[in-house]
Structures are given as C-alpha cells and as structure tokens.
Amino acid sequence: MRTAYEDSEQPDRPFRRFLRRNLSLIAFFGVSVVAMIGVYLYFSPASGIAEVVAAGSTTGALSAPFDKRVPPKPVLQRLAQSPGPVRIGIISGHKGNDSGSVCADGLTEAEVNENIAVRVVAALQARGIATDLLTEFDPRLDGYVGTALVSIHADSCDYINDQATGFKIAGSGITDSSALSICVEEAYRQATQMSYHANTITPDMTDYQAFRRISPGVPAIIIEIGFLNLDRPMLTEQPDRVAGGITDGVWCYLDQIRGGVSYAPPAAAPPGDGG
Numbered sequence: 001m002r003t004a005y006e007d008s009e010q011p012d013r014p015f016r017r018f019l020r021r022n023l024s025l026i027a028f029f030g031v032s033v034v035a036m037i038g039v040y041l042y043f044s045p046a047s048g049i050a051e052v053v054a055a056g057s058t059t060g061a062l063s064a065p066f067d068k069r070v071p072p073k074p075v076l077q078r079l080a081q082s083p084g085p086v087r088i089g090i091i092s093g094h095k096g097n098d099s100g101s102v103c104a105d106g107l108t109e110a111e112v113n114e115n116i117a118v119r120v121v122a123a124l125q126a127r128g129i130a131t132d133l134l135t136e137f138d139p140r141l142d143g144y145v146g147t148a149l150v151s152i153h154a155d156s157c158d159y160i161n162d163q164a165t166g167f168k169i170a171g172s173g174i175t176d177s178s179a180l181s182i183c184v185e186e187a188y189r190q191a192t193q194m195s196y197h198a199n200t201i202t203p204d205m206t207d208y209q210a211f212r213r214i215s216p217g218v219p220a221i222i223i224e225i226g227f228l229n230l231d232r233p234m235l236t237e238q239p240d241r242v243a244g245g246i247t248d249g250v251w252c253y254l255d256q257i258r259g260g261v262s263y264a265p266p267a268a269a270p271p272g273d274g275g
C-alpha cells in the first residue's frame with residue numbers, strides 16, 4: 001500500500017522532470033527577458049523627451065523634425081491633353097554604309113536587315129502609323145523626333161558555338177527605353193519562339209551611334225534579330241514572322257503610351273509557318 005507521502009510526491013515528479021529536460025531552454029528565456037528589459041531601459045529616453053519629440057520640437061537631444069522630404073513626381077497626363085502625332089523610325093542596319101556581317105556564300109547582314117526593316121515599315125504603315133525607313137547613318141537621324149526608334153541588325157554569320165543563336169535588344173542609355181525594349185522583347189519572342197541571347201550584348205549595342213544622334217526623349221532600341229549562322233532559316237525564310245514580332249512589339253509600346261485602350265495582342269504565329 002502506498003503511503004500518503006508517496007502519493008503527494010506523485011504529481012511533483014513530471015514537473016521536475018520537465019524542468020530538468022528543458023533547463024537550457026528555461027535559462028535561455030530567462031536571459032532573453034533580462035536582455036530585453038536591458039535594451040528597453042537603455043534606449044528609453046528620459047521622461048519628457050518622447051513628448052518633446054512628438055511635439056516636433058528640435059530642442060531635445062533625440063528629437064528630429066517629423067517632415068519627410070519626398071521628391072516631386074512627374075505627373076503623367078493621359079487624358080487631359082491629346083497625344084502628339086505618332087511617328088516611328090526604323091533603321092535598316094548598315095544600309096547605305098557597309099554590308100555588316102557577310103556569309104561564306106555572299107549573303108550579307110545588310111540585305112537580311114533590310115528585308116525585315118521594309119516589312120516592319122510596311123506593316124506599321126498599314127496600321128496607319130507614320131513610319132520612316134532610315135539608313136544606318138541617315139541624315140534625318142540628327143535630332144530625330146519620333147515616338148520610338150528601332151534599329152534592326154543581325155549577328156555574325158560565323159559559326160561560333162551551338163549557343164550562338166537567339167536575339168538580343170539594347171536600349172538607349174540616354175532616354176529611358178525600357179518599356180519599348182520589354183514590349184519588343186516579349187512580342188519578338190512570341191512571334192519567333194527564339195530565345196533571348198543576353199550575354200553577348202556589346203558596347204556597340206549599348207553605345208549605338210544613333211542613340212547619341214536622335215533627339216533626347218525619344219525611346220530607342222537596337223535589336224539583333226538573330227545569328228546569321230544558326231538562325232539563318234528563320235531570318236531568311238520567314239521574314240514576315242520576324243518582322244511581325246518587331247511590329248507587334250512597337251504596337252504594344254504605342255498601346256502603352258496611349259493608355260492601354262483598343263489593343264488586343266494578336267495570337268503568336270504558330271511555329272513552322274512560312275513567310
């Protein structure tokens with residue numbers, strides 16, 4: 001038979017076992033509480049300072065004025081004023097100057113670029129947009145005023161490696177051209193199903209001559225539509241598909257600056273259709 005003493009000790013045992021098992025945790029909590037109280041006391045201002053700070057006075061040691069300087073934001077007026085006339089410039093890369101990259105069989109970058117550029121210009125004009133077809137060093141580029149400028153180039157015809165395929169885009173460093181760049185990148189990828197080849201963007205692209213010549217404030221990009229070697233079938237046999245990607249990209253950008261009305265993106269061309 002159990003004694004009364006043993007019975008009374010019975011509920012005490014699990015509690016002590018709990019204490020023993022969690023000694024380090026309990027010690028940690030204890031130290032934490034002491035540390036938090038210490039931090040609280042250390043950083044609490046002497047009585048009265050908090051009220052002075054809240055009142056906005058600058059006399060207290062910890063006080064600071066509560067007004068925050070916010071840089072003025074440009075106000076975008078989409079509806080209050082009618083948009084200026086839309087005008088797009090398309091540069092046919094190397095045209096009027098040199099041939100650009102040349103393939104072993106004589107195909108030149110300049111003729112591939114031009115084949116695309118004229119189609120982009122025709123497609124934009126068919127949609128009612130005033131579009132200029134420009135040569136590489138076109139005199140009209142000096143101080144060119146337009147809604148956007150797109151220069152069309154293509155990459156080397158030399159076989160470099162199996163990764164030398166895909167397109168890339170560089171925007172002007174003078175005028176923010178990211179919206180135009182994003183639109184064309186997305187539309188071009190959709191239309192051609194080509195990959196974006198970001199790691200070979202050269203200073204020739206980012207510091208492109210036309211970026212410095214056109215009027216500041218005109219968004220401008222240069223697109224390398226693909227490599228003449230591995231992407232040649234797409235660039236030469238499906239030019240309407242390639243041009244369609246650029247056209248859709250420009251249209252997407254125009255749609256954005258118009259305020260996103262009245263434009264539904266056309267479905268991407270199914271892979272394999274000829275052009």
Ligand SMILES: [Zn+2]
Nearest residue numbers: 093100153154
């Ligand atoms: Zn080129």
